[in-house]
Amino acid sequence: MKNILIIGCGLLGSSLLRQISKKKIAKKIFIYEKSKLNITKIKKLRLPGIIVKSLKEGVVNSDLIIFCTPMSEYKNMILKINNFISSKTLITDIGSSKLETSKIIKKFLKKKIHWIQSHPIAGSEVSGPEHGKESMFYGRWCIVIKEKNTPKNNINIITKFWKKIGSKVVLMSAEKHDKIFSITSHLPHLIAYNLVKSAQDFEKKQSYGLIKFSAGGLRDFSRIAASNQIMWRDIFFNNKDNISKAIDLFIKNLNQFKKDINLKNNKSIIKKLIQTKKVRSKIIRLKQDIDKPDFGRN
Amino acid sequence: MKNILIIGCGLLGSSLLRQISKKKIAKKIFIYEKSKLNITKIKKLRLPGIIVKSLKEGVVNSDLIIFCTPMSEYKNMILKINNFISSKTLITDIGSSKLETSKIIKKFLKKKIHWIQSHPIAGSEVSGPEHGKESMFYGRWCIVIKEKNTPKNNINIITKFWKKIGSKVVLMSAEKHDKIFSITSHLPHLIAYNLVKSAQDFEKKQSYGLIKFSAGGLRDFSRIAASNQIMWRDIFFNNKDNISKAIDLFIKNLNQFKKDINLKNNKSIIKKLIQTKKVRSKIIRLKQDIDKPDFGRN
Numbered sequence: 001m002k003n004i005l006i007i008g009c010g011l012l013g014s015s016l017l018r019q020i021s022k023k024k025i026a027k028k029i030f031i032y033e034k035s036k037l038n039i040t041k042i043k044k045l046r047l048p049g050i051i052v053k054s055l056k057e058g059v060v061n062s063d064l065i066i067f068c069t070p071m072s073e074y075k076n077m078i079l080k081i082n083n084f085i086s087s088k089t090l091i092t093d094i095g096s097s098k099l100e101t102s103k104i105i106k107k108f109l110k111k112k113i114h115w116i117q118s119h120p121i122a123g124s125e126v127s128g129p130e131h132g133k134e135s136m137f138y139g140r141w142c143i144v145i146k147e148k149n150t151p152k153n154n155i156n157i158i159t160k161f162w163k164k165i166g167s168k169v170v171l172m173s174a175e176k177h178d179k180i181f182s183i184t185s186h187l188p189h190l191i192a193y194n195l196v197k198s199a200q201d202f203e204k205k206q207s208y209g210l211i212k213f214s215a216g217g218l219r220d221f222s223r224i225a226a227s228n229q230i231m232w233r234d235i236f237f238n239n240k241d242n243i244s245k246a247i248d249l250f251i252k253n254l255n256q257f258k259k260d261i262n263l264k265n266n267k268s269i270i271k272k273l274i275q276t277k278k279v280r281s282k283i284i285r286l287k288q289d290i291d292k293p294d295f296g297r298n
Numbered sequence: 299m300k301n302i303l304i305i306g307c308g309l310l311g312s313s314l315l316r317q318i319s320k321k322k323i324a325k326k327i328f329i330y331e332k333s334k335l336n337i338t339k340i341k342k343l344r345l346p347g348i349i350v351k352s353l354k355e356g357v358v359n360s361d362l363i364i365f366c367t368p369m370s371e372y373k374n375m376i377l378k379i380n381n382f383i384s385s386k387t388l389i390t391d392i393g394s395s396k397l398e399t400s401k402i403i404k405k406f407l408k409k410k411i412h413w414i415q416s417h418p419i420a421g422s423e424v425s426g427p428e429h430g431k432e433s434m435f436y437g438r439w440c441i442v443i444k445e446k447n448t449p450k451n452n453i454n455i456i457t458k459f460w461k462k463i464g465s466k467v468v469l470m471s472a473e474k475h476d477k478i479f480s481i482t483s484h485l486p487h488l489i490a491y492n493l494v495k496s497a498q499d500f501e502k503k504q505s506y507g508l509i510k511f512s513a514g515g516l517r518d519f520s521r522i523a524a525s526n527q528i529m530w531r532d533i534f535f536n537n538k539d540n541i542s543k544a545i546d547l548f549i550k551n552l553n554q555f556k557k558d559i560n561l562k563n564n565k566s567i568i569k570k571l572i573q574t575k576k577v578r579s580k581i582i583r584l585k586q587d588i589d590k591p592d593f594g595r596n
Contacts, residue, residue, distance in 0.1 A: 124591040185514030194551045196574040212584045216483030219587045226578035229571035236559040253492045261534045273527035276494040280524035286510045289517045293422040
């Protein structure tokens with residue numbers, strides 16, 4: 001890899017920037033960032049890389065372009081880079097849903113230009129380059145999208161890239177990706193937003209404060225519900241069919257649970273409560289979380 | 299306060315034990331514990347206090363009794379202590395729902411014996427005396443239940459006790475308590491259990507593993523869903539009317555959200571996603587959580 005262009009330098013873009021620089025993965029790193037606020041922050045933080053004023057300058061000089069913008073920006077960006085990109089430049093991205101963006105890419109990206117989609121499973125509830133960190137992707141899964149006709153050579157380049165970043169790579173189709181993450185990520189976020197909204201609705205109706213008593217559970221959801229709204233709107237819209245099915249499955253379980261508690265169905269409830277503990281043990285076993293008890297955090 | 303009896307010495311009972319001892323709140327601390335496994339652990343950990351073999355020994359020698367058992371044990375315990383308790387002994391508890399247990403107390407506790415209900419907002423997803431810690435209740439809210447006819451003197455004794463433990467005390471009725479916590483604690487836990495169950499259902503149906511990709515949200519719910527099943531069954535059964543209403547409100551929001559994403563209703567979704575962030579800011583402002591970004595935890 002010679003030169004890399006990062007388009008969009010917020011939380012994740014700036015984390016990549018830091019790690020690419022630290023690991024000396026590229027000769028030159030170019031940054032294209034629309035937000036003047038972010039550019040000021042990047043300069044103040046003295047982050048590595050060259051901030052380019054024109055997209056063209058970054059694109060024609062790079063071997064790899066990484067889209068780190070919200071997914072709703074892809075189409076516009078593609079239409080712009082089509083004017084000066086050549087087939088020796090490879091593109092990837094870090095978007096959280098894949099099937100819809102693959103259609104956008106297919107429809108709008110200039111022929112003979114290759115785009116291998118990636119999705120590193122990393123992030124946080126805060127946004128902006130000031131919160132990025134070089135270890136963001138380290139030891140985390142990165143999904144690289146491989147369809148039947150994806151050129152193997154390009155898959156290898158992108159896989160190698162993420163491994164240098166420190167991620168563990170797994171290959172799967174866009175369809176499978178979107179199904180899995182509708183359950184493990186999109187539904188949890190959607191639930192968190194709606195739980196917090198329900199608490200707000202309740203607070204308005206009852207006219208007494210309850211947020212100060214949130215340490216008993218609500219707090220943990222509020223963290224997730226604080227994630228970037230543009231990014232999450234894009235995910236919800238892009239993966240709406242899978243997410244709708246996930247919501248339906250979840251509501252079905254919720255209604256059955258409600259029935260069980262109203263009938264005081266001891267056997268069924270205990271079975272469910274024990275069953276879910278097994279998932280927790282599995283998550284810890286798979287090193288996706290730690291088993292240290294999480295008391296009142298401070 | 300001279301002597302205190304702790305009935306049930308698991309995670310929370312043993313935390314109280316540690317703090318009562320550290321802060322020298324009682325002359326003698328008695329422990330009544332049914333589980334032989336827990337008794338072995340308590341001895342091995344060399345926790346302070348005197349393990350009594352008979353309930354009578356603890357009750358007749360104590361000025362304050364603290365119920366730290368699952369709420370479903372209260373009735374049996376009350377029927378036993380009725381045989382030897384005198385009116386100079388005050389009772390409290392740490393149960394997470396209040397109206398149903400207040401009925402049990404009213405119905406079964408011997409006349410002229412006073413029980414002031416408490417609910418310290420503390421806990422963890424792990425159980426057992428080995429996970430207890432003296433700082434468990436420090437700086438946390440403790441709800442003390444005050445109805446119109448509750449003797450002021452007894453409220454003062456219990457309030458003083460929790461302040462010595464290090465908690466911040468707030469008084470409210472059992473009815474208000476159960477409404478608030480149906481939203482801020484019971485619904486979040488119920489949702490966590492059902493989300494994890496939905497992930498299991500999906501995994502079975504699809505026949506491919508998804509738990510290893512849980513770092514994108516599911517992980518955070520699985521922690522909450524690992525909490526003690528007996529304790530949570532009791533809460534769900536005891537507070538089922540409020541919880542059912544909370545589920546209905548939540549499902550209503552969920553269905554509206556689903557409709558919004560299927561119609562790609564940008565304005566409505568963005569408004570909701572921004573709105574919930576305000577709750578997060580409020581939670582941090584009220585010192586119920588920290589604002590440090592929660593990246594991949596390790």
